[in-house]
Amino acid sequence: MPDSWEEGDDDGGGGGDTGGKKRGGPRRRRRLVVPLAEGRGAPVVLLYLLGLRALVQLSHRQLLSQPSPAGPRDFSAPRARGYLDNITAIGPRTVGSPENEVLAVNYLLEQIRAIERESTDAHKLSIDIQRPTGSFSIDFLGGFTSYYANITNVVVKLEPRNGAEHAVLSNCHFDSVPNTPGASDDAVSCAVMLEILNTLSKSSEPLQHAVIFLFNGAEENILQASHGFITQHEWAKSIRAFINLEAAGVGGKELVFQTGPENPWLVQAYVVAAKHPFASVVAQEIFQSGIIPADTDFRIYRDFGNVPGIDLAFIENGYIYHTEYDTSDRILTDSIQRAGDNILAVLKYLATSDKLAKSYEYRHGNVVFFDVLGLFVLAYPARVGTIMNYITAAIAFLYLGKKVLQPKTRAVQNLKKLFTAFGLTLLSWVCTLVAVLIVAVFVSVIGRSLSWYTHFYVSVFLYGTAAAAKLILLHTLAKKFFYKNMNEQYLGDIFFDASLMIWSIALAVITQIGLCSAFICTLWVAFPLLTKLMIHKEFSQKGATMKFVTMYMLGMFVPYLYMMYLSWTVFEMFTPIMGRSGSEILPDVVLAGFIVVITMILSSYFINFVYLVRSTKMTLITLTTVFVVTLILVCSGIFFPYSSDAANPKPKRVFLQHTSRRFHDLDGNVIKSDSGIWINGFDYNGISHITPHVPEINDTIRTPCDEQAPFCGLPWILPVHFMFRKNWYLPAPEIFPRNPIHFKVLSKELMPWDNVRLSFEVSGPSHMSLYVRPHEGSALSTWSLGDGTPVASLGGDYFVFYSHGLQAAPWHFWIELTAPERHSDGIVSLAIAAHYFFGEDQKSPQLSALLERFPNWTFSSGWSCTYDLFVF
Numbered sequence: 001m002p003d004s005w006e007e008g009d010d011d012g013g014g015g016g017d018t019g020g021k022k023r024g025g026p027r028r029r030r031r032l033v034v035p036l037a038e039g040r041g042a043p044v045v046l047l048y049l050l051g052l053r054a055l056v057q058l059s060h061r062q063l064l065s066q067p068s069p070a071g072p073r074d075f076s077a078p079r080a081r082g083y084l085d086n087i088t089a090i091g092p093r094t095v096g097s098p099e100n101e102v103l104a105v106n107y108l109l110e111q112i113r114a115i116e117r118e119s120t121d122a123h124k125l126s127i128d129i130q131r132p133t134g135s136f137s138i139d140f141l142g143g144f145t146s147y148y149a150n151i152t153n154v155v156v157k158l159e160p161r162n163g164a165e166h167a168v169l170s171n172c173h174f175d176s177v178p179n180t181p182g183a184s185d186d187a188v189s190c191a192v193m194l195e196i197l198n199t200l201s202k203s204s205e206p207l208q209h210a211v212i213f214l215f216n217g218a219e220e221n222i223l224q225a226s227h228g229f230i231t232q233h234e235w236a237k238s239i240r241a242f243i244n245l246e247a248a249g250v251g252g253k254e255l256v257f258q259t260g261p262e263n264p265w266l267v268q269a270y271v272v273a274a275k276h277p278f279a280s281v282v283a284q285e286i287f288q289s290g291i292i293p294a295d296t297d298f299r300i301y302r303d304f305g306n307v308p309g310i311d312l313a314f315i316e317n318g319y320i321y322h323t324e325y326d327t328s329d330r331i332l333t334d335s336i337q338r339a340g341d342n343i344l345a346v347l348k349y350l351a352t353s354d355k356l357a358k359s360y361e362y363r364h365g366n367v368v369f370f371d372v373l374g375l376f377v378l379a380y381p382a383r384v385g386t387i388m389n390y391i392t393a394a395i396a397f398l399y400l401g402k403k404v405l406q407p408k409t410r411a412v413q414n415l416k417k418l419f420t421a422f423g424l425t426l427l428s429w430v431c432t433l434v435a436v437l438i439v440a441v442f443v444s445v446i447g448r449s450l451s452w453y454t455h456f457y458v459s460v461f462l463y464g465t466a467a468a469a470k471l472i473l474l475h476t477l478a479k480k481f482f483y484k485n486m487n488e489q490y491l492g493d494i495f496f497d498a499s500l501m502i503w504s505i506a507l508a509v510i511t512q513i514g515l516c517s518a519f520i521c522t523l524w525v526a527f528p529l530l531t532k533l534m535i536h537k538e539f540s541q542k543g544a545t546m547k548f549v550t551m552y553m554l555g556m557f558v559p560y561l562y563m564m565y566l567s568w569t570v571f572e573m574f575t576p577i578m579g580r581s582g583s584e585i586l587p588d589v590v591l592a593g594f595i596v597v598i599t600m601i602l603s604s605y606f607i608n609f610v611y612l613v614r615s616t617k618m619t620l621i622t623l624t625t626v627f628v629v630t631l632i633l634v635c636s637g638i639f640f641p642y643s644s645d646a647a648n649p650k651p652k653r654v655f656l657q658h659t660s661r662r663f664h665d666l667d668g669n670v671i672k673s674d675s676g677i678w679i680n681g682f683d684y685n686g687i688s689h690i691t692p693h694v695p696e697i698n699d700t701i702r703t704p705c706d707e708q709a710p711f712c713g714l715p716w717i718l719p720v721h722f723m724f725r726k727n728w729y730l731p732a733p734e735i736f737p738r739n740p741i742h743f744k745v746l747s748k749e750l751m752p753w754d755n756v757r758l759s760f761e762v763s764g765p766s767h768m769s770l771y772v773r774p775h776e777g778s779a780l781s782t783w784s785l786g787d788g789t790p791v792a793s794l795g796g797d798y799f800v801f802y803s804h805g806l807q808a809a810p811w812h813f814w815i816e817l818t819a820p821e822r823h824s825d826g827i828v829s830l831a832i833a834a835h836y837f838f839g840e841d842q843k844s845p846q847l848s849a850l851l852e853r854f855p856n857w858t859f860s861s862g863w864s865c866t867y868d869l870f871v872f
Contacts, residue, residue, distance in 0.1 A: 075192075075199055075340035077333045083111065083191035084336070087174065088181040088328045095175050095218045096766020097838040101152055101806045104174045105129070108154045108215050111194055119201035126157045128235070131805060132228030136304065137786035140222065140295045142794035144719050145786045148224040149804040149811065152217035157235055158200055159210035166357045167210035167235065168350040169242035169307070170196070170343070171226065171297055173219030178837040179861040183328040184314050185321060188336060189245035190215055196344045207351045212239065219297055221767075221803045222718070226297035230305035239301075240359040241266060241350055242309035243343060246296045248573065251331035252316020253374070254339045255569070257283035258298050263308040264367035265355050267379045270310060271369070273349035274342045277377040280370050281516040282566060283573075292577060293723070308359065310346070314339075315569070318576030319650040323859040368516045373565060382516050389511040389518050396504040396525050399533075400497055421498035424478055425607070432470040433596050436463050440592035443634060449588050449684050450641035451634045453579055454650045456571070458639050461630040463592040467599040469623035475610040476620070483611070491611035499604040500528060520566070523559040528605050531555025556605055567598050580653055580682045582723030587684050641685065644857040651859040652689065653682035657835075658847040659715055660734045661867040666826045668870070675734040677847060678703065678714065680727045687728060693855050696730060703729040708829075710773035710797040715833035715867040717769055719799040730850075735864050737841040739765055741834040742810075743868060751816060755781060756827065758872055759814040762802075767835040768811075770800035778819040778827040785813055826871040836864045 086107060093100035109127070116125045130153040137145045154174075157167070172189035176182025193213050200211065212235055216225035230236045241263075245254075256279035259267050270279065286292065298311035314335070320326055350356055369379035404414045440463065443449060452459035475495075483491055507521035535551050574594065578587035610616055633639065643650040656679050663672040679697060681687050691698045706713030711721050741764035749757040762768065773796075774780050780790045785800060793799045802811060819827040836842050843851070847862050854860045 075195055075337065075344045077195075077337035077340060079198070080188075080191045080195040080336050080340060081328070081333055083194045084183065084188050084328045084331070087187040087190060088183045091181065092179055092838070093174060093176045093182060094178050094766070094837045095151060095221050095224075095803050096805055098806075099838070100175050100217055105152055105154060105217070108174065108190070108194075112154070112156055112197070115194070115198045115201055118198075120204050122161060122204050122206045123201055124159050124161050124163070125201060126159075128155045128157075128233075129153070130155055130229060130233055132225075132232045133808075134224075134228050134231060135785045136227050136231075137789070137791040138222065138295075138299075139791070140299075141293070142719050142722060143791045144793050144799040144801055145791055146222055146224055146227075146801045147785055147811070147813070148218060148221065148228065148802075149808040151221070151225050151228060151803065151805045153225050153229050153233070154215040154217070155229065155233065155235065156197060156213040156215075157210050158197060158207070158213070160206045160208070164207070164210040165238060166240050167212045167238040168347060168356060169212045169214060169239045169301070169309075170245070170347060171214045171216060171242060171301075172245045173216045173225065173297070175217050175220050175225075177220050177322050178863060180322055180324055180326050181328070183326050183331055184250040185247040185326065186219065186245065187328070188251070188314070188331050188339075189247070192245065192336060192340050192343060195340060196347060199344060200348070207348075208353075209240075209351045209356050210238065211347055211351050216297070217805070218803065222801060223295065223297055223300045224803065226300040227304055230301055230307070236305065239305070239307050240356045242301050242307055243346060243350075244296055244298045244301070244309060244311045245339075245343065246298075246311065246313040248292075248294065248313045248321060249315045249318040249576070250320050250326055251335040252314055253278045253335070254312045254342065255279065255283060255315050256310055256312045256369075257287050258296075258309075258311035259284065259369070260308050260366065261302060262363045262365055263359060264365060264379070264381055265359070265362045266308055266310055267367045267369045267377075269349050269353065269355075270346055271377045271379050273345040274377070275345055276338050276342055276374065277371045278374055279377050280566070280569065281368055282370065282520070283569070285515055285517050286570075292573075293581065293720075308363065312343075315573050317648075318573065319579065319648075321576065322580075323649075323651055323653070325649050325651070325859070366516055368519050370519065372562075385516065385519055385522075386511055389507055389522050392522050392525050393504045393508045393511075396500055396507075396529055399529060400501055400504075403497065417494055418497055418501065421494045422501055424475075424482075425495065425498045425502060425604075428471055428474040428478075428607075429600050431474060432467050432600065433593070435470050436466050436592050436596050437589055439463070439466055439631070440588040441586065443631075444586045444588050444684065446635060447685075447688055448634050448637065449586065450578065451637075451639040452591065453575070453587075453641040454643040455639050456575060458630065458634065459591055459595060461626055462634060463595040464599060465623045465627040465630070467596045468603065469620055469627060471599070471603055471607060472610055472616050472620055472623070475607055476616045479611050488611055492608040495608040495611060496528075496532060496605065499607070500525065500532075503528075503604065520563070523562060524601075524604070527555060527557075527559050560602065563598075563601060570594070576650075578683070579650070581684075582720070583681065583684055583686055583726040584723055585684065640857075641689070642857040644855075649857075651857055652685070654687070654690065654854065654858050654860045655680045655682065656847060656851065656860060656862040657715060658732060658735055658844045658862070658864045659867060661713070661715075661869075663709070663713070663869045664871065666871045673734075675732055677730045677732045677850060678727065679730065680724050682724075686726050690854065690858065694850070694853050697728055699728075701728050701730050703727045709869055710771035710829060710831055711795075711799070713831070713867070713869065715769065715835070715865045716771075716799075717767065717833075717835055718801065719793040722794050732844075732846045735844050735866070737765075737834070737836060737864065737866065739836075739839075739841055741765070741768065741832060741866060741868070743832055743870070745872070746812070748872070754818060754820050755816050756819055757814055757816045758828075758830075759812070761810050761812050762832060763810040764834045765836050765841070766804050766808075767837055768802040769833040769835070770802060771831040771833075772798035772800070772815065773829045774817055775823060775825065775827050775829065777821060777823060778817050780828070781816050781818045783813065783815040790815075829869060829871050831867060831869040833865055833867045 090099050090103045093104050131150045133149045135147040172193050173186045174190050197213050218225035301307045366382040368385040371377045405411045503524045507525055510518040642652045656677050659678045660675040662670050665671045687697050744761045746759040746761050751757050782788050842863050851860050851862050
């Protein structure tokens with residue numbers, strides 16, 4: 001790289017100042033200009049970022065290649081795989097089905113009793129089958145109430161021979177969503193727990209505390225079994241901490257994405273014990289923000305049991321999560337070994353920790369935690385992080401203030417120049433975001449959404465190059481027209497300071513808000529500031545330019561490497577979620593926004609090179625060419641969103657319900673009825689790609705919303721109507737389930753204060769949904785569900801999710817309404833839907849025939865249901 005030294009004004013002057021003189025006479029000095037000639041500026045930065053990306057990829061692979069060899073008392077992944085294969089061989093394990101309530105339970109009991117027979121005398125092993133009934137309200141998915149009856153928990157307690165007063169809980173669930181084998185979610189976790197139980201029970205080392213293994217049989221029914229255990233089981237009273245094993249993907253690494261609440265000692269336990277750590281407080285704050293439409297048993301233990309814990313989940317390959325492809329053969333043995341090593345080590349640590357017995361004494365403050373390339377975890381109290389953050393921000397502001405005030409005679413002018421660069425940087429970010437989002441909206445409007453779903457790098461070539469080109473173009477124009485004939489070194493310096501100022505402000509604000517993720521901003525303030533202090537002098541010797549660039553990039557290594565590592569994890573989690581986020585969210589806009597934000601972050605300390613290089617022409621031409629070519633290819637439809645590749649499928653999710661509906665009037669007469677197959681596409685593309693294969697499914701059969709009925713008069717299994725406003729209803733013959741629903745009004749009572757109590761009895765299949773809408777002038781005041789306080793869903797209607805295990809008694813409940821006046825059209829509309837997820841009633845001949853016509857790149861899950869609306 002040749003050196004280039006030019007002469008010019010030392011401070012650069014103002015935006016329109018083209019003079020080269022300062023007060024007191026002219027002074028000429030040599031200036032550093034980084035002479036990355038045309039076309040060479042981008043490659044240097046690109047090679048740097050590609051090198052960091054290679055390190056990130058290597059670190060992610062290393063996370064799976066470090067399991068320790070299994071000895072006689074160590075965790076055995078092959079044995080755990082045997083458990084996994086046998087559980088998934090049972091097939092889909094839906095709550096209420098014989099597969100879940102009998103076959104899976106019997107298999108677990110068989111293995112647990114075999115483990116008990118081989119356990120050492122140092123331990124005592126107790127087994128209990130719990131079948132709780134209960135009810136609770138939750139604000140998940142817009143808010144609803146859940147009722148469960150006779151569901152199943154298999155509970156095992158391993159404790160010292162003389163017993164133990166305190167316990168740590170390990171939780172998995174063996175049920176699955178309908179039509180899927182549920183290998184990762186969550187059979188593999190139960191297999192891991194069986195092997196951990198086997199390993200601990202054979203150890204001659206006595207435990208200090210008990211370890212309770214909960215194999216819960218109703219998590220997919222929105223956390224019901226964990227609620228039944230923590231609120232009703234006698235062993236729950238002894239639990240002081242828990243580890244929850246979950247999945248948001250199929251295999252890979254298990255990420256610790258929630259801890260606490262508070263109790264920093266739990267994170268420290270993971271830090272000390274975990275052999276292959278992978279954890280992030282950033283993931284915790286993203287998950288708890290509600291951006292991801294999911295929840296885990298962690299919430300139940302936290303909110304209803306007041307117990308702190310650790311929540312971890314497999315996150316790799318979320319494309320096949322909750323699909324028929326979630327099979328045991330897709331989960332690597334290395335993943336099982338890695339998870340087993342980690343969880344066994346943490347459980348042993350907790351079961352021998354003095355802090356477990358007095359966990360309530362250590363409940364103070366949150367903790368900042370994050371792993372470093374999977375090698376180790378850094379963790380420190382949030383209050384310490386707050387002090388560090390404010391000190392770092394203060395040092396940065398002092399540095400900037402000192403620069404502005406020297407010389408004092410030009411402080412106002414210096415301040416003006418700094419804020420001008422600050423404003424231009426923010427303006428370039430806003431303009432870039434708007435421009436790229438316009439492209440994303442255009443792609444969505446023309447029907448090419450999710451073109452990157454199977455080919456992720458399409459999104460980088462489309463939105464990443466557009467963002468980079470826009471940023472570089474705006475700063476190139478500013479350099480050429482606003483800062484015409486200015487000192488390049490001065491401009492590079494002032495824009496570096498502007499980026500430092502932005503990050504310092506962000507650090508102070510995010511810290512003030514109380515987010516632990518502010519540590520990222522600390523990295524982006526501390527390391528660049530140290531780098532700047534190291535290279536503040538101009539290098540006048542030969543080769544100084546290369547030395548400048550080398551030292552600059554080395555100084556930025558840590559924040560850039562960590563940001564790319566974190567970005568990789570975020571995209572690994574979020575990209576598959578866009579395929580199941582509903583019809584109302586534009587996935588291209590979401591992903592484009594993510595890419596723009598990442599581009600702005602990664603460019604924040606490199607954009608000053610635009611002012612240092614001779615020309616950005618070739619860089620802009622290259623980026624623009626890649627963007628235009630990619631956009632043309634996307635618009636042409638060459639990148640099909642979905643894949644049926646046997647090794648790596650990325651299917652489109654479609655849910656179909658063969659529905660028979662009946663609407664009754666106040667006298668109980670059927671005033672309207674229909675029957676059809678109700679179709680929901682789980683992503684923004686709806687059924688546009690399916691119509692060529694099944695022509696009768698098109699927009700002529702779009703489902704109208706019945707405004708007079710709760711939830712549009714449609715049989716939602718969960719209150720997700722706000723996420724799926726586009727759905728289709730294909731006429732089909734009426735269905736007649738062999739196990740029909742029976743809905744009976746037991747009584748109507750006039751209560752004090754003009755209240756009316758309606759009591760009901762319902763019996764039917766294992767899954768039912770209840771919808772309640774008080775009419776105008778009346779209000780739902782109380783009911784027999786949850787804590788007695790009705791919880792309305794989004795839109796104002798009330799939703800109750802019901803499920804039962806085997807041989808459940810009829811469901812009895814009552815609702816009480818305030819109705820100050822008599823209404824000729826009744827005071828409340830109440831609807832009940834019965835869902836047949838398994839057995840002979842699950843699929844009608846018409847539904848089965850339709851499902852067979854769907855292309856192989858879809859995952860089409862179907863079942864039958866009935867819907868009845870009544871007015872009282």
